[in-house]
Amino acid sequence: MSSYVVGVDGSAPSKAALEWALERSESRRRHPLRLVHVLDDEAGLAGPDIQLQAEREGRRLLAERLEEARQLYPDLELSSTVLHGSMPWELSHAAGPPDMLVLGTHRSSSSDGRVLGSRSVQVASITPATLAVIPDRRRNPAGPVVVGVGMREPAGPAVVWAAHEAAATKLPLLLVHGMGSAERRAGAPHPELAAINLSEAKKLALEIEPGATVSTRLSPDGAAQALLAAAYEASTLVVGPSRTFGTGASPIGTVTQSVLLNTHCPVLVTRYSAGA
Structure with missing residues (x-):
């Protein structure tokens, strides 16, 4: 940076x-x-x-x-x-x-x-x-670093940033995925796939920061609701760019918009696979 x-x-x-x-x-x-x-x-x-x-x-x-x-x-x-x-x-x-x-x-x-x-x-x-x-009011500066893990890019830039953030602050890292009713209706064996994605994201975080304390949370809520619930206990919430970033579309999606409008803690909207 x-x-x-x-x-x-x-x-x-x-x-x-x-x-x-x-x-x-x-x-x-x-x-x-x-x-x-x-x-x-x-x-x-x-x-x-x-x-x-x-x-x-x-x-x-x-x-x-x-x-x-x-x-x-x-x-x-x-x-x-x-x-x-x-x-x-x-x-x-x-x-x-x-x-x-x-x-x-x-x-x-x-x-x-x-x-x-x-x-x-x-x-x-x-x-x-x-x-x-x-x-203007930080709720829990000693809480974990929380990062959202998606279905399509489970180990993307946000996980990399969050792992560096957790290491730099010496705080635990919490990986969160919200299933959501709309995603469950898509037809795929979502809970099993989500668990695999969380496991892959955790593996990446530990490769980046081997000494980090990393946990995962699979929420029945939608992605935005799951992240905002976790934000109550978080020191920092990390979200990644939209998968359409770089193609002329908005780099943020509805989840990031909801998080920014209702945040309870500092939010990092990442762009690249590097933390600082």
């Missing part, structure tokens, strides 16, 4: 996202970290004075957050950028494939400062980077 890119908008969720990224960078390999604030082009429609004021406030916010971060983490390489344009688009492309883009989220639709949280699904659909979505 190259660097962390953190969306900053002054809200409690974006502050939680910055704190998460700073802690992570400090405890890992001290990757560079860049704070990004997006000024939406629509601000200019209110007139040049409003636009100038918005830019001044954005730069002041970044300067304050940057100074706070430098006081707490003087050894990290920190920088900041103000971008202009559509917020989801600019955030999505502020980070490249080797980076991790970090955004805050708030599940309550009545909360103030939820600009970034309301954009997480849009950003996940178009960013080329691995995406971390951080809720």
Whole structure:
């Protein structure tokens, strides 16, 4: 991984996202970290004075957050950028494939400062980077790293990322597969195949991190419900890209969308088979 890119908008969720990224960078390999604030082009429609004021406030916010971060983490390489344009688009492309883009989220639709949280699904659909979505209240930071295991790609990028994540945090790894009534109606001997897929995913995780504590869970619920239930006890939830990623379709499916809109813990939406 190259660097962390953190969306900053002054809200409690974006502050939680910055704190998460700073802690992570400090405890890992001290990757560079860049704070990004997006000024939406629509601000200019209110007139040049409003636009100038918005830019001044954005730069002041970044300067304050940057100074706070430098006081707490003087050894990290920190920088900041103000971008202009559509917020989801600019955030999505502020980070490249080797980076991790970090955004805050708030599940309550009545909360103030939820600009970034309301954009997480849009950003996940178009960013080329691995995406971390951080809720403003982390329920169980000492819980297991949870990863979803699918039917078609049981040992894909998400399992690789989750294994590295569990090893780096010294936390157990929980592999979850939700059967779901729709999948059971598809006709295949689903429980047997799901158990085989979980076993293959566990084998891969142990090959990557031989000392990891790995367990599996086969849930009768659908994939999204199973993952969200596991998220209550998780420190981090890892989901992979859609199998259609790279063909012009959205890189996230309905499961990832549901997880992002209802997350109880930090969620990593992976892109490549490497953790950091």
